[in-house]
Amino acid sequence: MTELTNLTVAQIRDGHRAGDFSAVEVAEAFNANVAGAKALNAFIVETPDHALAAAKQADADRSAGSLKPLSGVPIGMKDLFATNGVQTTAASHMLEGFVPRYESTVSAKLWDAGCGMLGKLNLDQFAMGSSNETSYFGNVISPWKRNDGGNAALAPGGSSGGSSAAIAARLCPAATGTDTGGSIRQPAAFVGISGIKPTYGRCSRWGIVAFASSLDQAGPMARDVRDCAIMLENMAGFDPKDATSLDLPVPNWEAALSSDLKGKKVGIPKEYRLEGIDPEIDAMWDAGIAMLKDAGAEVVEISLPHTKYALPTYYIIAPAEASSNLARYDGVRYGLRDLPQGAGLQDMYAATRADGFGPEVKRRIMIGTYVLSAGFYDAYYTQAQKVRTLIARDFDNAFAHCDVILAPTAPSAAFGLGEKTADPLSMYLNDVFAVPASLAGLPAMSVPAALNREGLPLGLQIIGKAFDEQGVLNAGLAIEERAGFTARAEKWW
Amino acid sequence: MTDYRIKGETGEWEVVIGLEVHAQVTSNAKLFSGAATAFGAEPNSQVSLVDAAMPGMLPVPNRECIRQAVRTGMAIEAEINKWSRFDRKNYFYADLPQGYQISQLYHPLVGEGSLTIEEDEKAGIPEAKRIGIERIHVEQDAGKLMHDQHPTMSYVDLNRSGVALMEIVSRPDMRSPAEAGAYVRKLRSILRYVGSCDGNMEEGSMRADVNVSVRKPGDEFGTRTETKNVNSVRFVMAVIEGEAKRQVELIESGGTVVQETRLYDPDRNETRSMRSKEDAHDYRYFPDPDLLPLELDDAFLAECRASLPELPDAKRARYLGEGISAYNADVLTAEVEAALWFDTLLEAGAKPVAAANWVTSELFGALNRLGRDIADSPVSPAQAAELLGLVADGTISGTIAKQVFEKMLESGDGAAAIVDREGLKQTSDTGAIEAEIAKVLAANADKVEQYKGGKEALFGFFVGQTMKAMQGKANPQVVNELLKKALG
Numbered sequence: 001m002t003e004l005t006n007l008t009v010a011q012i013r014d015g016h017r018a019g020d021f022s023a024v025e026v027a028e029a030f031n032a033n034v035a036g037a038k039a040l041n042a043f044i045v046e047t048p049d050h051a052l053a054a055a056k057q058a059d060a061d062r063s064a065g066s067l068k069p070l071s072g073v074p075i076g077m078k079d080l081f082a083t084n085g086v087q088t089t090a091a092s093h094m095l096e097g098f099v100p101r102y103e104s105t106v107s108a109k110l111w112d113a114g115c116g117m118l119g120k121l122n123l124d125q126f127a128m129g130s131s132n133e134t135s136y137f138g139n140v141i142s143p144w145k146r147n148d149g150g151n152a153a154l155a156p157g158g159s160s161g162g163s164s165a166a167i168a169a170r171l172c173p174a175a176t177g178t179d180t181g182g183s184i185r186q187p188a189a190f191v192g193i194s195g196i197k198p199t200y201g202r203c204s205r206w207g208i209v210a211f212a213s214s215l216d217q218a219g220p221m222a223r224d225v226r227d228c229a230i231m232l233e234n235m236a237g238f239d240p241k242d243a244t245s246l247d248l249p250v251p252n253w254e255a256a257l258s259s260d261l262k263g264k265k266v267g268i269p270k271e272y273r274l275e276g277i278d279p280e281i282d283a284m285w286d287a288g289i290a291m292l293k294d295a296g297a298e299v300v301e302i303s304l305p306h307t308k309y310a311l312p313t314y315y316i317i318a319p320a321e322a323s324s325n326l327a328r329y330d331g332v333r334y335g336l337r338d339l340p341q342g343a344g345l346q347d348m349y350a351a352t353r354a355d356g357f358g359p360e361v362k363r364r365i366m367i368g369t370y371v372l373s374a375g376f377y378d379a380y381y382t383q384a385q386k387v388r389t390l391i392a393r394d395f396d397n398a399f400a401h402c403d404v405i406l407a408p409t410a411p412s413a414a415f416g417l418g419e420k421t422a423d424p425l426s427m428y429l430n431d432v433f434a435v436p437a438s439l440a441g442l443p444a445m446s447v448p449a450a451l452n453r454e455g456l457p458l459g460l461q462i463i464g465k466a467f468d469e470q471g472v473l474n475a476g477l478a479i480e481e482r483a484g485f486t487a488r489a490e491k492w493w
Numbered sequence: 494m495t496d497y498r499i500k501g502e503t504g505e506w507e508v509v510i511g512l513e514v515h516a517q518v519t520s521n522a523k524l525f526s527g528a529a530t531a532f533g534a535e536p537n538s539q540v541s542l543v544d545a546a547m548p549g550m551l552p553v554p555n556r557e558c559i560r561q562a563v564r565t566g567m568a569i570e571a572e573i574n575k576w577s578r579f580d581r582k583n584y585f586y587a588d589l590p591q592g593y594q595i596s597q598l599y600h601p602l603v604g605e606g607s608l609t610i611e612e613d614e615k616a617g618i619p620e621a622k623r624i625g626i627e628r629i630h631v632e633q634d635a636g637k638l639m640h641d642q643h644p645t646m647s648y649v650d651l652n653r654s655g656v657a658l659m660e661i662v663s664r665p666d667m668r669s670p671a672e673a674g675a676y677v678r679k680l681r682s683i684l685r686y687v688g689s690c691d692g693n694m695e696e697g698s699m700r701a702d703v704n705v706s707v708r709k710p711g712d713e714f715g716t717r718t719e720t721k722n723v724n725s726v727r728f729v730m731a732v733i734e735g736e737a738k739r740q741v742e743l744i745e746s747g748g749t750v751v752q753e754t755r756l757y758d759p760d761r762n763e764t765r766s767m768r769s770k771e772d773a774h775d776y777r778y779f780p781d782p783d784l785l786p787l788e789l790d791d792a793f794l795a796e797c798r799a800s801l802p803e804l805p806d807a808k809r810a811r812y813l814g815e816g817i818s819a820y821n822a823d824v825l826t827a828e829v830e831a832a833l834w835f836d837t838l839l840e841a842g843a844k845p846v847a848a849a850n851w852v853t854s855e856l857f858g859a860l861n862r863l864g865r866d867i868a869d870s871p872v873s874p875a876q877a878a879e880l881l882g883l884v885a886d887g888t889i890s891g892t893i894a895k896q897v898f899e900k901m902l903e904s905g906d907g908a909a910a911i912v913d914r915e916g917l918k919q920t921s922d923t924g925a926i927e928a929e930i931a932k933v934l935a936a937n938a939d940k941v942e943q944y945k946g947g948k949e950a951l952f953g954f955f956v957g958q959t960m961k962a963m964q965g966k967a968n969p970q971v972v973n974e975l976l977k978k979a980l981g
Contacts, residue, residue: 082549095548102542104549207549213782243553243784321782324583327592328546332649345647349585372583372777381779 023072054116068114094356104207121162132161147455157187182434189459200441204239267402323368497669525552571606625664841878
């Protein structure tokens with residue numbers, strides 16, 4: 001029998017259903033992997049009992065003939081999702097020790113579908129970062145190493161870096177992520193797994209610690225496209241508790257998976273050919289184009305003329321929303337409170353927030369506060385909103401000529417931890433290809449496509465029309481089948 | 494035009510007043526959460542996860558609160574914006590869990606409207622006046638700090654946090670404390686008719702920010718001050734009087750009025766500075782990204798309009814058309830409960846003019862004496878209609894009606910039953926009346942002489958004497974006729 005922790009979500013689901021193994025065996029195998037991988041620092045809290053309890057229930061349900069869609073599948077939960085009775089920190093000192101008495105809609109749906117929780121996954125603090133280095137609980141280390149004989153610790157990407165590392169290291173078969181400006185896709189690309197950010201509004205934001213409300217969107221990360229489809233089906237759905245939730249039925253994405261792209265048009269945005277980019281990225285992109293042609297698609301060049309404004313636009317809108325969303329962490333009702341002797345209310349705010357937020361979070365709060373200030377609001381925020389509209393219109397125009405768009409996920413492979421921390425701008429640049437789809441609220445996924453010369457994974461990104469997750473998944477599947485990406489990180493932890 | 498003027502050393506000053514009234518929307522649930530809104534509940538017993546701004550919580554607009562604000566807008570004949578949007582007003586305070594208040598700065602739900610204050614000569618309002626209302630927007634209320642619970646700390650009660658408020662912003666159209674008072678009373682009356690706010694100023698359901706400036710008549714507007722959270726009509730008027738006087742004295746002594754926020758201290762009847770414009774907050778307003786723009790469809794608006802009751806102005810006009818005096822019409826329409834009670838009385842068949850006189854004098858007098866509201870009047874409109882019917886058809890006289898009403902209040906019995914039981918029916922029996930007239934004239938021969946000598950005013954005396962002899966039960970018209978005949 002293959003090692004249970006090498007199985008995909010679909011294989012665990014089907015194998016459990018067929019009686020090949022018990023859910024408890026699966027949970028125990030993953031619990032053991034989690035316990036043995038402390039060196040990766042992928043989890044902030046481990047919850048082996050939660051996984052086991054769900055597994056026992058899954059086994060009982062199997063005996064009773066009442067299996068649920070994901071019975072027997074243990075998963076990792078990004079520590080941005082509120083979990084009832086389990087510490088929820090957003091990887092911040094501010095929320096260290098905070099135990100919610102409520103369950104996020106997405107996690108509740110997964111538990112209802114039969115999943116168990118292996119633990120709360122590490123991330124960039126308040127989901128702000130692209131390398132996981134802003135976590136208060138220490139950075140996650142990617143299971144991958146360069147093949148140069150060196151032993152440099154690499155970034156697992158961010159902000160969903162705990163999710164990406166845990167899946168790549170076989171600590172869980174799938175995990176939740178959230179994507180505000182690439183936080184699912186970039187870490188997925190960095191560790192050679194798949195991840196999809198659905199259309200804005202597909203997954204409820206209720207119970208997810210907010211970063212930038214108009215951009216935040218939950219999605220699954222897993223080893224392959226099918227698993228992403230299965231997970232997304234069990235995460236998505238209208239939620240009356242989220243006013244921005246889409247009131248649409250959830251399609252059966254898994255059942256409709258098809259890598260036959262005959263009659264489909266794939267758009268290649270010319271503005272994504274960046275000056276001075278690593279030629280390996282362009283080569284991978286060209287290989288991806290060939291794969292989609294091979295799957296029957298017609299390839300057309302398209303133009304997204306406002307692409308170069310996407311990153312600056314994102315870094316106005318996201319911090320603006322964050323500066324307001326994070327105002328609630330004030331030491332008054334929950335979380336950290338620093339109340340120096342004799343301090344008044346203002347002193348308490350200052351001390352609590354100075355201590356509770358890390359440098360990147362403070363940087364974004366300050367940027368956001370600045371761009372919303374009287375006298376600057378129109379020049380920054382209003383202007384950024386206008387550009388955001390133009391970027392969305394670019395996509396509308398492009399989708400008049402194609403069904404999906406193919407592009408690289410990130411401009412580089414995983415970088416070394418510490419390599420970019422001194423220069424926030426170069427860190428921000430890592431999301432250059434991911435941010436436009438976020439600003440437009442479009443579904444987008446990353447699938448592993450190749451290894452670079454250093455032996456590190458590279459990912460291709462598929463961007464779809466609003467609500468067309470199916471088109472995105474299908475194109476992803478066509479690449480997956482042709483790329484034959486089977487590489488995995490050698491265990492060193 | 495009102496001629497309210499402050500007399501300063503340099504001449505007369507005109508006062509310019511604008512009011513921002515915060516009215517709590519009548520709703521079982523808060524603006525963006527399902528938590529309850531009852532007044533006076535145990536601290537922090539009406540707080541949802543959303544109201545406490547727990548991590549990951551999201552606001553969802555409460556349709557009923559929007560509906561009430563739209564109906565209010567329609568009641569002041571305002572433009573209803575089918576597309577509006579919520580903005581965040583960012584500031585830190587311990588009673589504001591989110592760190593921002595969800596409000597509407599850029600695109601309010603309700604646009605330009607107005608209301609009319611009635612003439613009130615006694616109060617110095619010589620003619621009816623239209624007061625412009627710039628907008629109504631909806632927003633969240635904050636919680637409440639309690640400073641008396643602990644020697645060194647303040648406590649926070651979040652029961653009110655997230656409760657829906659309408660902010661009703663007037664134009665600077667008022668020129669005297671009396672006009673401002675009339676405006677608040679009229680607005681309160683409309684809100685209570687519509688049912689969108691209980692108007693209870695003591696419980697804080699309605700409070701006003703009072704903007705005051707002074708100028709020499711005909712000059713440009715002066716610099717205004719804003720006195721926050723004034724919670725009675727009397728205080729609104731006191732604030733304006735005091736603040737206008739303070740500003741005039743300040744200017745005349747060489748100072749300048751600074752734009753600032755002030756607080757009113759009712760115990761000392763004075764305002765004091767809270768903060769000036771220089772240290773005003775930068776609220777960093779921006780559209781709330783948790784909420785989509787609010788779009789209202791025609792069916793929703795039609796339902797809102799159809800659900801509006803007859804409003805005070807329309808009711809007043811109807812009463813005037815039925816011959817009711819302006820004074821009575823004002824009194825009857827001021828409070829929705831009284832107006833509804835009166836309308837029920839009319840529906841039960843009472844004649845408008847007589848009914849209006851009776852309600853404003855007899856009924857209100859009795860309620861006043863008993864310390865009761867009209868809502869729990871011991872006499873129902875149907876019972877009152879029965880009583881007034883007996884007067885109208887001549888069964889009893891107005892004088893007897895007063896006695897019957899007293900007995901109704903005491904016993905709760907119906908008017909007809911009391912009249913029967915007590916034998917109070919009016920008589921038109923000419924024989925009996927003529928017999929009493931003969932006695933009265935015989936007993937007052939001197940007065941009969943005077944009357945016949947031209948002192949016709951004595952006629953009333955004979956009527957009174959005859960009625961007295963008949964114990965009030967004689968039909969006054971018959972008495973008149975028979976007396977005239979007897980006196981030749």
